Amino acid sequence: MIGRFVQSPSVIALRALTPPPLRRGGTPPGIGAPSNPPLAKLGEVSAKLTEGAWALLVALALLATPALAVLPDEQLPDPVLEARARSISAEIRCVVCQNQSIDDSDAPLARDLRLIVRERLKAGDSDDAVKSYLTDRYGSFVLLKPPFQWDTALLWLGPAVVVLLGSLGIATLLRRRRVAETVPLSAAEEAALDALVERKSP
The missing domain is CATH 1.20.5 (Single alpha-helices involved in coiled-coils or other helix-helix interfaces)
Structure with a gap:
């Protein structure tokens, strides 16, 4: 039949109530997309700002933390001797920095004194003997708490x-x-x- 096919009102109403065909993947159009794109973008910006704030806090914490003066190549393999060396070094003054112990100072002379402390401990000296060895050469001033x-x-x-x-x-x-x-x-x-x-x- 040639001519325009006239649909009845009941057919038009039925098609209006019929959901649209599914897209590839089985998701109807409009489902899964953000209902409010501006709010979604605002959430992304907020997340990025939060990540930036955390990164800044971590950087500030790293700057506030003093650098470790004792390098790994100085440490003794024996943990007991190393603990004694750290304890003695905390009582020895860095004669260059004066107000710092050799355990906290990164001055070259402080490193030399730390190596001396560890060499004396490996040789079998007691803690007092190591301190006496240093005071004999540098005087009582080398002790942070001299007698x-x-x-x-x-x-x-x-x-x-x-x-x-x-x-x-x-x-x-x-x-x-x-x-x-x-x-x-x-x-x-x-x-x-x-x-x-x-x-x-x-």
């Missing part, structure tokens, strides 16, 4: 002396300011002041 002796008195009394001298200096300065504020007028100054008062009086 109170005539040659180490400055190390023990130095901070107290500095505080005492500073306190005396501040007290002297305050006293001089106080005296300067209460200096009496001379006779000429008193006469000039009296003349000024009489001149202004009616």
